[in-house]
Amino acid sequence: MRTAFDVYVERSSWIHQLDARVKLLFVLLASLALTLFSNLFFMLAALVLVQALIASAHVPRDRLVWVWKAMLPVNLFIPVLWTVFYPEGPVLYELGPVSLTPLALSRGLGVAARLDAIAFIGFLWLFTTDQRSIVRSLVKIGLPFEWGLVLAISLRYLPAFQGLYTLVVEAQQARALDLTSGGFFRRLRARLPILVAVIISALRMADKLARALECRALGLEGVQRTYLHDLQFTRQDYVLLVALLVGFFGLVVLRVLGLFTHPLYVFPV
Amino acid sequence: MAPKICIHDLEYAYPPLTPGGPPIPALRGVNLHVEQGEFLSIMGPTGAGKTTLCLALNGIIPHSLGGTFRGDVIVGGLDTKVQTVPTLAARVGVVFQDPDSQFFTMTVEDEVAFGPETLGLPPAEIRERVDWALGVVGMSDCRARSPLRLSGGQKQRVAIAAILAMKPDVLVLDEPTSGLDQRGKVEVFRAIEELRRREGLTILMVEQDAEQIAAFSDRVAILQAGQVVLVDTPSAVFTQVEVMREVGLAVPQVSDLAVRLNERCGSTYTFTLFEQAYEALKGKRMGGAMAGRRDDSADERVDHCSPILQVQDLWYRYSDEIVALRGITLDIEAGDFVAVIGQNGSGKTTLVKHFNGLYRPTQGQVLLDGQDTRVLAVSDLARVVGYVFQNPDHQIFGATTREEIGFGPRNLGLVGSELEERVAETLTYFGLTEYADAPPAVLGFGIRRKIGVAAVYAMRPRVFVLDEPMAGLDEKGRLELMRALQAMREGGSTIIWVTHDVKAVCQFARRVLVLHDGRVAAYGDTRAVFGAPDIVEGAGLELLQITRLAQALASCGMRRDVLTVDEFCAAYLDGGRERP
Numbered sequence: 001m002r003t004a005f006d007v008y009v010e011r012s013s014w015i016h017q018l019d020a021r022v023k024l025l026f027v028l029l030a031s032l033a034l035t036l037f038s039n040l041f042f043m044l045a046a047l048v049l050v051q052a053l054i055a056s057a058h059v060p061r062d063r064l065v066w067v068w069k070a071m072l073p074v075n076l077f078i079p080v081l082w083t084v085f086y087p088e089g090p091v092l093y094e095l096g097p098v099s100l101t102p103l104a105l106s107r108g109l110g111v112a113a114r115l116d117a118i119a120f121i122g123f124l125w126l127f128t129t130d131q132r133s134i135v136r137s138l139v140k141i142g143l144p145f146e147w148g149l150v151l152a153i154s155l156r157y158l159p160a161f162q163g164l165y166t167l168v169v170e171a172q173q174a175r176a177l178d179l180t181s182g183g184f185f186r187r188l189r190a191r192l193p194i195l196v197a198v199i200i201s202a203l204r205m206a207d208k209l210a211r212a213l214e215c216r217a218l219g220l221e222g223v224q225r226t227y228l229h230d231l232q233f234t235r236q237d238y239v240l241l242v243a244l245l246v247g248f249f250g251l252v253v254l255r256v257l258g259l260f261t262h263p264l265y266v267f268p269v
Numbered sequence: 270m271a272p273k274i275c276i277h278d279l280e281y282a283y284p285p286l287t288p289g290g291p292p293i294p295a296l297r298g299v300n301l302h303v304e305q306g307e308f309l310s311i312m313g314p315t316g317a318g319k320t321t322l323c324l325a326l327n328g329i330i331p332h333s334l335g336g337t338f339r340g341d342v343i344v345g346g347l348d349t350k351v352q353t354v355p356t357l358a359a360r361v362g363v364v365f366q367d368p369d370s371q372f373f374t375m376t377v378e379d380e381v382a383f384g385p386e387t388l389g390l391p392p393a394e395i396r397e398r399v400d401w402a403l404g405v406v407g408m409s410d411c412r413a414r415s416p417l418r419l420s421g422g423q424k425q426r427v428a429i430a431a432i433l434a435m436k437p438d439v440l441v442l443d444e445p446t447s448g449l450d451q452r453g454k455v456e457v458f459r460a461i462e463e464l465r466r467r468e469g470l471t472i473l474m475v476e477q478d479a480e481q482i483a484a485f486s487d488r489v490a491i492l493q494a495g496q497v498v499l500v501d502t503p504s505a506v507f508t509q510v511e512v513m514r515e516v517g518l519a520v521p522q523v524s525d526l527a528v529r530l531n532e533r534c535g536s537t538y539t540f541t542l543f544e545q546a547y548e549a550l551k552g553k554r555m556g557g558a559m560a561g562r563r564d565d566s567a568d569e570r571v572d573h574c575s576p577i578l579q580v581q582d583l584w585y586r587y588s589d590e591i592v593a594l595r596g597i598t599l600d601i602e603a604g605d606f607v608a609v610i611g612q613n614g615s616g617k618t619t620l621v622k623h624f625n626g627l628y629r630p631t632q633g634q635v636l637l638d639g640q641d642t643r644v645l646a647v648s649d650l651a652r653v654v655g656y657v658f659q660n661p662d663h664q665i666f667g668a669t670t671r672e673e674i675g676f677g678p679r680n681l682g683l684v685g686s687e688l689e690e691r692v693a694e695t696l697t698y699f700g701l702t703e704y705a706d707a708p709p710a711v712l713g714f715g716i717r718r719k720i721g722v723a724a725v726y727a728m729r730p731r732v733f734v735l736d737e738p739m740a741g742l743d744e745k746g747r748l749e750l751m752r753a754l755q756a757m758r759e760g761g762s763t764i765i766w767v768t769h770d771v772k773a774v775c776q777f778a779r780r781v782l783v784l785h786d787g788r789v790a791a792y793g794d795t796r797a798v799f800g801a802p803d804i805v806e807g808a809g810l811e812l813l814q815i816t817r818l819a820q821a822l823a824s825c826g827m828r829r830d831v832l833t834v835d836e837f838c839a840a841y842l843d844g845g846r847e848r849p
Contacts, residue, residue: 131375153373159417160369164663170627171664175724176651176680193676196666200710204662208370214329215363215371216384217435220355223389228382228396 007063007126015057015128019237020137022244027125029248031118036251039260040106043113050120059127067123075112082108106263131155136231145225153209161202168197271346273439273471274303274326278340281321281330286711292337295321297495299340303439308465308472310482310503313492314517314743315715319475322492323443325349326473328357345438359388362432366444368424369417377403377419377427378412384435395434402430405467406460421613422453426460433464440464442474446481447741450613450769451811454478458485477743480521480814483507483541491516504541517745519772522815525834533842543814547821550841576600577732577763578624582633585619593619595787596633601765603731606758608778608795609767612809615784617767618659621734624765625654637732652681655730659737661721662710670704670712670720671696677728695727699753715746722750732763739770751777775799775813775832783808800830 015023034046054064082104089103129137131152139148172193173179179190233241254260258268279299282292295318303309313319324330328349331338342349344361365371374380381402385395403409406426411419416427425445432440442461446454458481464470465485476482482489483503491499491506493516499506507513507524523546527538540546578601585594593616601607609617622628623635626647635642637653655677658664667673675692683691696702699719704712709720722738733754739747751773754764768774774781774795781798783791785808791798799805802812802820812820819831819840831837 132379149373152375156373156375167658167660167663170622171656171658172666173647174625174627174651174656174658175664175677176648176728177676178646178648178680180646193666197662197664200665201660201662205370208365208367209373211324211329211333212365212371213373214333214354215327215358215365215432217355217358217387219353220359220387220389221353223387226386226389226392226395228379228386228392228399230392 007123008130009057009059009063009127010130011058011128013057013128014236015053015124017234017236018128018240019231019233020125020129020133021140021231022233022237022240023125023129024137024141025241026244027121029244030121033248033251034114034117036255037260038107038110038114038263039266040110040113040263041266042260043110043117047113047117047120050117050124054120054124054127057124057128063123063127067119071116071119074115078112078115079105079108082111103263110263132229133231136227136229140231157205157209160205161198164201164205165194165198168194168201172197272302273305273307273345274301274473275341275343276301276322276325277343279322279325279342280337280339281318281325282337283321284335295495296325299492299495299497301490301497301500303471303473305471306469307488308474308486310486310489311473311475311492312477312479312482312489312518313475315741315746316494316713317492318495319492320443321495323363323441323473323475326357326439326441327361327363328352328354329363355387359384359435360437361439361441362435362437363441363443364425364428364432364445366447368421368428371428371431372416372424375415376412377408377414377416380416380427381412381431381434384431388435398434398436402434403427405433405464406430407456407463420453421449422456425449425453425457429457429460429464437470439471439473442472442476444475444477447477450809451771452612452809454481455811461485477519479507479519479524480543483521483524491518504539507541508539517743519744522772522813522834523818526815526818526837529834529838530841533838543818546818550818550822551825553825553841575603577603577638578765579636579639580620580623580633581636583620583623583630583635584632585616585623585628586631593787597787597789598633599782599789599792601763603763604758604761606754606764606777606779607766607782608774608780609765609782609784610769610771610774610808610810611784611790615808616787617784618736620784621656621736621765621767624732624734625656626650627656648680651677651728651730653730654732654734655725655728657722657725657733657735657738659740661714661717664721664724665709665717668708669706670701670709671706673709673720674701674724674727677724681728691727695723698726699723714741715743718742718746719750722753726753726757730762732765733757734765734767736767737769738766739768739773747773771810771813775816783810785809796830796832799832 034043051064083100084098086107087099087101087104089101091099091101093100135148135152138151139145177190177193179187259266262268276299279296281296282294285292299322311319311322321330324334325342326344330336332354344357347357347360349357372380374383378399381399382395385398400409403412406429408423408426408430411423416424419427429445446457449457461472462485465472486503488500489503489506490497498516499512507520508528510520510525510528513520521541523540523543526546527540530536530538538549540549580597580599583594583597584592586592597620609621611617619628623630623642626642626645629643637650642650665673667676671692674695675688678688678691696705701719701723704716709717718738718741722735725733738750742750754766755777758764778795780793781791781795782789783798783805790808791804799812799816805812815834815837816831819827819837820829823829828840831840
């Protein structure tokens with residue numbers, strides 16, 4: 001069963017094979033770079049580029065559609081609200097108190113496109129990096145191992161909790177618990193038996209888990225943990241790392257020169 | 270050479286549940302020695318201290334759980350009082366009952382590598398150990414899969430491999446097969462047997478299946494109320510049928526048979542294995558009349574005219590790929606006692622969840638008393654159909670047992686003295702009065718199970734659906750529960766009961782529904798269904814030992830449809846020919 005918590009797409013594309021740390025650096029630098037600029041066409045170009053990258057990783061189209069659907073409110077509200085509340089420059093059309101200005105509209109669209117691009121950059125990482133590598137990369141860049149383990153176990157147990165919750169709801173409904181009638185507070189109160197049973201079961205689960213971890217000798221003193229699959233930089237990773245840094249530096253230079261900071265024009269006006 | 274495991278006068282009590290409360294004694298002077306390379310099984314009723322004993326072997330007791338600990342546990346020369354848990358855990362591997370709570374990673378391979386990684390082994394050696402451990406349990410082909418998406422038997426084999434990869438000296442298994450179907454059980458036992466044959470590991474296994482114990486272990490220890498009351502070879506233990514019954518444990522059916530035949534015809538049989546019984550009895554003349562026959566003839570409690578539940582071409586899809594039910598049509602008559610059996614994933618739970626409206630048909634319909642369940646709310650259906658969930662912890666929330674049992678009736682609108690009376694009556698009926706004011710969540714599993722059933726019983730449903738009510742119960746608990754169900758049936762309820770427990774089915778069910786791959790493989794009288802081994806085995810289920818024995822002896826005139834040891838005895842002693 002697929003759950004919403006695991007979006008990884010198992011493929012063997014060039015992006016999948018990259019070191020998770022390089023991809024993480026890409027996420028950080030690319031997102032940072034996008035915040036430096038506010039040109040609509042720059043953002044659209046970035047959006048097209050990141051979509052092309054995701055496509056080159058053989059991520060199926062329905063995943064892209066899924067992200068677009070999730071971003072729909074952002075794409076609707078930001079341009080509309082921006083246009084309504086921050087009119088600037090020449091007016092194209094007037095409707096009562098609301099004036100449509102191309103400048104405000106392009107600013108709104110630019111902000112939405114920037115958020116879209118950042119979202120897709122993040123999902124590029126999640127689509128192409130399995131949970132093991134995600135956790136491992138975070139531990140490698142300094143997260144304590146125990147925190148990494150907690151993160152891994154949380155990811156692992158989210159679907160289990162979802163299943164537990166569903167079962168408990170069913171079990172209490174089977175005892176004639178009515179969750180649908182009455183006002184807000186009554187319905188909230190009706191959820192109490194569910195909450196309590198879930199918490200008790202979750203505590204039991206945590207208890208078992210703690211014992212199982214102890215049975216795998218976790219916490220052995222004086223031993224440095226090793227890894228069967230450790231992250232290893234390959235030549236590709238080094239090349240990309242350099243390319244990323246150079247690219248980012250180049251963009252910073254453009255920003256200093258003031259390019260792509262106007263919503264519609266490349267050069268500052 | 271000193272024994273591998275020496276347990277000397279071990280006494281242990283869990284810390285009190287409430288500050289200032291009394292400690293909870295679990296072990297009361299256990300003495301046990303296990304030799305290098307020995308396979309020792311441990312049997313005992315619920316609450317005897319079996320799991321506690323397992324946890325004492327790798328130091329989780331007392332180091333992690335606290336409590337008061339007296340006596341000595343020496344494993345491979347290490348005193349568990351002195352050593353830390355991780356040091357011991359690397360030497361004494363413990364596998365628990367529930368495989369799901371033993372997994373932390375996303376792939377089978379990572380799971381098995383986790384232990385060796387903790388030990389800080391070089392990657393090449395980890396690789397070697399992972400390959401070896403997965404090979405021993407026969408799971409090499411599944412290394413890239415998520416442990417969550419495996420079958421029960423596969424999961425438990427991965428859990429065993431994950432412990433094996435640490436190369437422990439001693440392997441401890443705490444009821445590793447109790448949640449599994451027949452196929453899963455066989456898989457796990459085969460893996461354990463393979464391990465013992467190839468590696469000569471010392472194995473300690475808590476298990477309730479006497480027939481498997483007889484087949485695999487060197488010795489059996491019987492644990493009762495925190496003490497070892499008996500420890501000997503399986504044949505020496507299982508021939509003491511009376512002692513075992515007193516403790517509340519099952520023996521292999523052939524052992525039971527030997528004792529009864531000896532009583533009745535002065536023979537001196539001692540059987541612990543199927544083969545022994547078969548060899549001794551083949552060639553004897555035996556017959557078909559069954560004086561002690563289980564009563565399953567006409568039953569006036571069953572109303573043949575008006576089915577209470579009608580299932581018509583029922584399909585249920587979880588998703589496009591996962592189709593749980595594929596066109597089920599059947600009637601369940603009012604007052605009937607129906608067991609639903611089948612492998613894990615055959616659709617049993619999915620089907621019965623339609624009976625109280627928790628699931629709605631993807632296609633087809635389910636009629637309760639002639640009314641389509643789709644138009645009724647679950648909370649209304651709950652007035653008629655009571656549903657006991659597999660795990661009692663999924664419904665327990667009350668601060669007291671009284672509150673827990675009163676929850677359902679209160680939802681149905683009962684108040685005041687009527688409610689109190691209903692609760693008091695239910696408490697008495699299930700013998701739970703002494704726990705009335707205790708918080709149910711902290712009571713033992715057997716009691717929680719009972720409370721789960723009682724809480725639904727208190728709603729007085731006309732139809733009673735139970736999902737695996739016997740799981741985790743000992744022989745005594747199973748019989749008590751079955752008697753309660755039979756009494757409810759006397760009171761006019763219809764009982765529908767999902768189970769893996771073929772023995773209880775053969776003893777108690779009037780009709781059996783066999784599901785296989787979302788379809789009805791067989792539905793009929795218990796005797797008729799089990800008399801046709803092809804269908805039962807085709808659905809991945811195993812016949813009882815006694816039924817298999819009867820069928821193996823059919824050429825000597827034995828009936829093929831024997832369901833209990835009593836029936837076998839009667840037919841055997843009848844000595845006549847199978848009736849036309």
